[in-house]
Amino acid sequence: MADISAAEVKKLREKTGAGMMECKNALVATEGDFAKAEKMLKEKGLAALEQRAGRATNQGKIFVKIKEDGSSAVLVELNAETDFVARNPDFIVLGETIANRALEQGLNAPNDELNGMVQDLATKIRENMGLKRLLQVKAAPAEYLVRYIHGDGNIGVVVKCGSDKPEIFKDEEVKAFIFSLALHIAAFNPKALDRSKIDQGWLKEQEGIFKVQMEKDEKLKGKPENVLVGILKGKVNKFLSEICMMEQGYVKDEKLTVAKAIEECAQKSGAKLAINDYVYFKVGVE
Numbered sequence: 001m002a003d004i005s006a007a008e009v010k011k012l013r014e015k016t017g018a019g020m021m022e023c024k025n026a027l028v029a030t031e032g033d034f035a036k037a038e039k040m041l042k043e044k045g046l047a048a049l050e051q052r053a054g055r056a057t058n059q060g061k062i063f064v065k066i067k068e069d070g071s072s073a074v075l076v077e078l079n080a081e082t083d084f085v086a087r088n089p090d091f092i093v094l095g096e097t098i099a100n101r102a103l104e105q106g107l108n109a110p111n112d113e114l115n116g117m118v119q120d121l122a123t124k125i126r127e128n129m130g131l132k133r134l135l136q137v138k139a140a141p142a143e144y145l146v147r148y149i150h151g152d153g154n155i156g157v158v159v160k161c162g163s164d165k166p167e168i169f170k171d172e173e174v175k176a177f178i179f180s181l182a183l184h185i186a187a188f189n190p191k192a193l194d195r196s197k198i199d200q201g202w203l204k205e206q207e208g209i210f211k212v213q214m215e216k217d218e219k220l221k222g223k224p225e226n227v228l229v230g231i232l233k234g235k236v237n238k239f240l241s242e243i244c245m246m247e248q249g250y251v252k253d254e255k256l257t258v259a260k261a262i263e264e265c266a267q268k269s270g271a272k273l274a275i276n277d278y279v280y281f282k283v284g285v286e
Helices: 004-017 020-029 032-051 089-105 112-126 165-171 172-190 200-215 225-243 258-269
Strands: 060-067 072-080 129-138 145-151 155-162 253-258 272-282
Touching: 004 020, 004 032, 020 032, 060 089, 060 145, 060 155, 060 272, 072 089, 072 145, 072 155, 072 272, 089 112, 089 129, 112 129, 129 272, 145 165, 145 172, 155 172, 165 172, 172 258, 172 272, 200 225, 253 258
Parallel strands: none
Antiparallel strands: 060 072, 072 129, 145 155, 155 272
């Protein structure tokens, strides 16, 4: 039997994540051949992973990175079975690495290389993991990107703003204000930026739901048609004001709408300011 040193066992454990006895037994079984022992343990890990293949991966983290030149940002959702693994340092390092790699390569979707990195860690940890989604956000020269990560990474937001005087994005007050808009999005998750961005087919469905609710409301029985039409219109308008970001109460001062808060910031800075787009990622929610 090959003489297996503690150092070799430790090295194999660090590389594979397997237990000390598993590593020692693998080295003994392969007569000290490190590569063969590593392969044996990986195969065991894959087998364990296959047994867990049906388990849901509803835990995880959102990772958000912005290029130093501000030209693009990337959002990544990396999932695991348990919150315990989502807090694992190796899991966090993997998410950061994937986000940086995706940003460098300009990726807009997971590829074989990134999925392979996830599979390697999943095999080591022996828990289902998945790279659920990855999105690249590009900025034009006159646009400015801001990111926000909520709490321990459950929510990630990127906001894209534009101005006729992009130099205002160097102003600390303007930057702080745009960051607060990202915080607002994380807090309220608006359905759309404004009414023009709402899918009309989806809105018709919501209107149909309101109609059914009104038909069941005893207080509205016998009301004239024109009154019912007005009530329905009011319900739809109220609904839109609640889900469209520009009409929502601003997170730092709910007496102001977001649109009004942006207008006031623009006036102070002496330039036009607009939210051109935003992206909201939440773990486990498409």
